Amino acid sequence: MLNRTADNVARATPEPLARKVRGISDKGLAWLFISPTILLLLAINIFPLFWAIYLSFTNFRANRPNEVVKNLGFSNYQRILGDQDIWIAMQTTAHFVFWTILLQTLIGFTLAWLIDRKFRGHAFWTTLILVPMMLSPAVVGNFWRFLYEPQIGLFSYVISFVSGIPPTNIQMLSNVSLAPWSIVIVDTWMWTPYVMLICLAGLRSIPEYIYEAAEVDRASNWRQFWSITLPMALPFIMLAVLFRGIENFKMFDMVNLLTGGGPGSTTEVASITLKRQAFESWRTGYSSAFAIILFVAVFGLANIYVKALNKVKQR
Amino acid sequence: MAEIRVQHLRKAFGDFVAVQDSNFVVEDGEFFVMLGPSGCGKTTTLRMIAGLELPTGGQILLGGDDVTMLRARERDIAFVFQLFALYPHMNVRKNIGFPLLAQGMPSAEIRTRVEETAKLLRIDHLLDKSVSGLAGGDRQRVALGRAIVRRPKCFLMDEPLGTLDTEFRDLMVHELRELHNRIRATTVYVTHDQMEAMSMADKIAVMNHGVIEQFGTPREIYDRPATMYVAEFIGSPPMNFLKFGGGLAKGASEILVQGAKVAVPEVREDIAPADMALGIRPEHIRFDDASKLRGSIYGTEYLGTTQIVAVETADGIIKARVPAEIRLNAGDHVGLALNSARLSLFDKGSGRAVKTAIHDTASERRAQHG
């Protein structure tokens, strides 16, 4: 039953057109598609990275273009690793990373766990909770300074209202022992939603039938939480911790605008130190060395962590 | 082990009635299969028996106890899920041991029980493997292990072979049935695959739209389908229907189909004139040039020992299963001889089977209609 339309319309690809159809070879296309990205990254990431490595062995200062650049060998590295202040900054960073992650994970997981009940309107409220993480840490961090003002700030007022402590005693940004918490609070406020989302993804990845299985296996709610919910969401929680860990290790904008590292040097995290050395003191070579050290540190820690994560995932 | 008694069970989700007034009894040690297409209410029924779903009405008795409104964990049942529902973060040993752990059994005892169970299922060599790396059949065995390790009152299985490859499925069907023969646990098994049901069940309930259409042994259901629906659902190819008209009188044993007289099992009830259907299984058709019931060959499907022959008659295509040696060509005219003793008669309107002599032998084991 060969009818004519079929013949006309659907004839084999006509010979002269065959060449047209051939197009670019797969290999050519692969490189065409990939190379712009690779080139861009080479230009904007890799080349500068190698330049920074080179600079880290010199005394180059970007604000002294006319000076002779001397090769210092490893002395920049020695100076950094022997500098008390740098170690204090690293400690401050670790402290900040630890507490923000702890709080964000605890609160974020709890929120996710509650949202997973799927109460009426949960989608709307979830979206609302997400809003802080969409915002610019710099712009919002700056505004938090206003909220923290001891005499006029809303935060101090509310805390004072609730606790009865006079607002002038709630000097979040001035008090040496409160200032670190002021950045922890803002970071937690901003990024708990992020951890919550990843945890939510983790909880949602647990199929309901697993709970049904546990139900028929006669597991109590408590046992279900500890034996099913938590271990199955663990890879996600660990992932959230990884992401937040890397981000907070790099943290600059929010801290810079909130406390600027003060009072004294109590909130001076590594990025702030680096910024001061690189763009205020203009010790370019020295700060390049510091940058490389930071990079290696994050990279190393992240790698170790990812290995642990993969182990958890492959159980 | 215990008997399961379901009475007037009903489940509605809003306006949608998933299960309507179901009644059946699964006797102690019986392998009971609920068969039907997806959405027929079989899984919902199973989940209500398990306590994963609470019924809208009716009663469920487990070993004589009313468990209707108890949660799953308060009933002593085991459930095998379609997707196995293994705990992916635990190894085989922990998966099987989990129900015992949840019960608070000491770990030494758990260990011995798990190992016993694993040996029974021949997966003892896999105990310390991660479940994610297991092949489908082994996962299935682990799921079974988790179910039997606790020695519950009954097993409930929700299409447990649905995700396995066809080749493997046949193997598992036999294995499951063998396992049942060994431990003789009351089992309720849900499937949409009639082959599984026929191979394993002691009793089958065929469900459709929340209603049990027929309840009985596999042979009853195959040989004496209670409705046209059941007749069509079971069998491959399914039962052929030829329409005929007019009423039937009690005692009649002949009908007129397409102008041909066809002998049928003696009718046991009076039927007012209506559209009727004659049901013939493909294997009950022979080619006989003498027959007045005629048609032409539409196509054949060669199956080796047998072949399926599609015959175009005045009333549509009829499929016959005949030995493969018979050579037929498309377009050949043939006469169809029917095995009178095995024919079913249906009221086309209601789909209900007409009571005839084929029902005699089994009248006391009559299926309950829902």
Add this chain to the structure above:
Amino acid sequence: MADVNIKTVTKSFGDHVAVNSLDLHISDGEFVVLLGPTGAGKTTTLRLIAGLERPDDGTIEIGGHDATALSPAERDTAFVFQQYSLYPHLSVFDNLAFPLRSPARKIPEDRIRRRVEEVAKMVRIDHKLANRSTKLSGGEMQRVAIGRALVRKPAIYLMDEPLSSLDAKLRADLRLELKRIQAELGATMLYVTHDQIEAMTMADRIGILADGVLVQIGTPRKIYSEPANLHVAARLGQPAINLLPAGLLPDGGAPVGTKTIGARTEHLAIEKAANGHADGVVDWVEHLGDQNHLHVTVGQKKLVTLTDPDTELAQGDKVVIRYRAPLYFGADGQRLM
């Protein structure tokens, strides 16, 4: 339509040889089914013909021309995939029209419309042309997928287990339909499946693939009744062929060198033992409805045959079993003539 000639084609992925020196000729208008288990090289063969993979060795001729080096678009084949057959972002109509809208074809839209409607009727989906392709049932989707292949008149239709994701009833329906359409169009078709029923019921010729090698090719009857070796014999038949060691039962006619005897239902005569002698015992009679299996134990071996539903044999009956022209296999697994 055209014939396809595959000559000594080999394709490896790393260490794994997917297709090993394959020779296959598909005549114009022929329906060839490649049957084999997962990993036998069926799909790779299709992909080689379509041009989605390049052979390591050998040539592929389509319609008499060497197509080995051509891109998929130039080869003019049509392919129905096992899964993911429809573009989810397009309607049924647009899915069907997609092959015709190839920029290389330049077919006017009104002719595309006519052709699509025609094909839609052929695969009985014309009432759903405006639907989103994601809103169809499994059977409808597969019809559209087949329809999409049919809108063109390519040199060959390549089908990769197009029915495997459907349930048994639908599969049976579409099987018949596909065969009908192929016959109507006089289409050349290479169809790949692991389902022996599909192969037996549809094929003009069946090719049995194992580990990348074409073990045997021939008509279904030939393959069924004269399998080349044990592997082929075991692939076809339901219940599966009984493979019994020589000497288990009296096998007078067995040729020299017989190691294994293959016996299907038609190769066995089973009767209730009249006097003391018996070869085996009936295990059980399995009533599967349309089939009834008789399970018999002979020594250590189990034997399954089809039986009449009303057989007089019952569990525990002692039986006498005799061969009726069974299949004989040598030590190397090859069938002995």
Add this chain to the structure above:
Amino acid sequence: MKSSLKLALGLASAALASTAVSNAAHAEDLTLCWAAWDPANALVELSKDFTKETGIGMKFEFVPWTNYADRFLNELNSHGKLCDLIIGDSQWIGGAAENGHYVKLNDFFDKEKISMDDFVPATVVGYSEWPKNTPNYWALPAMGDVVGWTYRKDWFSKPELQKEFKEKYGWDLGPPATFDQLKQIAEFFQKRQIDGKTVYGASIYTERGSEGITMGAMDVLYSYGFQYENPKKPYEMEGFVNSEKSAKGLEFYKALYDCCTPPGASNSYMGEGVDAFKSGQVAMHMNFAFTWPGLQKDENVGGDKIGYFVNPKGPDGDQFAQLGGQGISVVSYSDKQESALKYIKWFANKDVQAKWWSLGGYSCLNAVVKDPKFPASQPYAQTFLDSMAIVKDFWAEPSYAPLLQASQKRFHDYVVAGQGSAKDALDGLVKDWSQVFQDDGKM
């Protein structure tokens, strides 16, 4: 989804087009960079005359003091073309001259007959010259500035407070002459209820990020006897920077911070000081003189309520004040240097300088400040003149930034965060500064 992508593209291209248009329209505009503060806003107002005269439009890039140095040194170091004219801080002059950021103005001055002798000498040295005290000019003195104090005259003159103060301290409440007196007054007002509000003693500089606390602490340290280096041996700091007297001065500054500043004033510089004074929180307020015109005009604390005094004397009677203020320079990376020079020429004009003073700027032109009518022209004019007479400035070295970094950290760690002793802080400072000079090869 397609539509939202399109929307994004549309937005982006529309935005591109709009800026392209606006850039083209103002191709000839000059951009002047300065700090964001009152005088800068006054300069905007003043510059309208320049545009009227020459047709050259003016754009302004103002950055708060806390970002000022950061941002513009970054801009200069990146050889950016943002600023054609820059009013750069006094300490930058060394680096800017040596690294070629500024256009040298000697030839231009000669050509246009602008004489540095016409300007207040301290401002010429402070804002224009590099190396110091040589006739190499890199800027035209633009804004004279110096740290001084304002106080609440209305509170000081309340009879009941005067009486109470006299009883407590034995001398009449009035502008302090010494730092000890200043602290007594501050203590007296700290947490006192005045007109139903809690008030505090003094607002001082405590800012950490840029230069705040250094400016404030130095303002005190100079008068306590602090010296940057051995006058006989450059860059020898041991015993000068960290002398006992210096330590006393720093201890005083911390004591003042601890006892008498408003709550939360741990990061306070010019802006925060103004806010504290304007909102009636503090009795005294350390700040650069530039703030005075604005405060004088303020409806709440200005007019009769405000008084001014020169930075008090130290224990030994020394009296110095921290120099502020800037010169205006032409950026050497600018494409519009000619127009920029035109602006400087216009700005050096006597009439413009007079209007500059009247709008709120501090002219450095002798003709303006030496005018006999000048001291009476504003209530703060005399205090300004007196303060300008005693100025000292921070390092103007090319390495001023790391030097400042070190003092910011050392001072803030000690004064605000309370770490270690004053001596420790100054010892550390000597160490840090020595390192900087070593890196520079000057030690």
Add this chain to the structure above:
Amino acid sequence: MSLTTAHSVVAPSANSKRIAGAIIIAYALISIVPLLWIFATSFKTPPDSIAYPPKIVFQPSIEGYCNLFTTRTRQTPEYINSLGPATGICDETSRKRNMVIAGPSNFLPRFVNSLIIAFGSTFCAVFLGTLSAYGFSRFKVPLADDLLFFILSTRFMPPIAVAIPIYLMYRELGLSDTALGMILLYTAVNVSLAVWLLKGFIDEIPREYEEAAMIDGYTRLQAFWRTVLPQATTGIAATAIFCLIFAWNEYAFAALLTSGTAQTAPPFIPTIIGEGGQDWPAVAAGTTIFLVPILVFTILLRKQLLRGITFGAVRK
């Protein structure tokens, strides 16, 4: 049988839903308070903004918005009176405070910069990302895993560390403080994320679609365009939101590598000051305007956003 599982007994009870809902709503409301406060402050007068206790009820004013867009200078009443009648409502408001509007502020150009740079870099990152994600997903690229890991690892660097050599490079190339420079930089930072996210999305689209198209007579490029892209739109949208959020909010690079011409809003807004310290109503007004686009995007594209985040999470 999705219908039935939704009613499972393991589903949370009505009571637990109520409690969970109450806690979540409470958290959501509390966490949104700072934003409401920013919004409210933007409509306060400067005195109201620093009142104690903080004013919840106040007379709304547009002074903050006026101050945001203008530069003002304090002058004597005599001088102000000499200028002639006020032009416009902002002028009037200023004069009430003895201020004169000296000119426009730099907020608008900075906002426009933000738009250009954020959308421009997002477009580039998504464009490049889609191409290379497709490349990595479909072709055998030598050292693909290493390349992918390398692409991702560039995100481990603290921005300040990256900024040092970029600063020097841009200085040499004349890219300092240019929109092009910032677009390139943000594209480079975002493209690594884009490649990873999009590769995940594209991996999910079965190859069979393109293969079918290629067999049907399309070239690979046409097949990519006609079959892969339309199916990847959700993924592309999700990726675009991420890139946009990053570029829109980025502060460190913007603060270090731009000073005016190409400066974006984030480093600018914290520098909005009044006569003293920060002019909080103006800062709040700027913050509000700055936050609006991202809020609108969040609400419009929340589904893609959720998918993107969780997807990124699931993949790694």
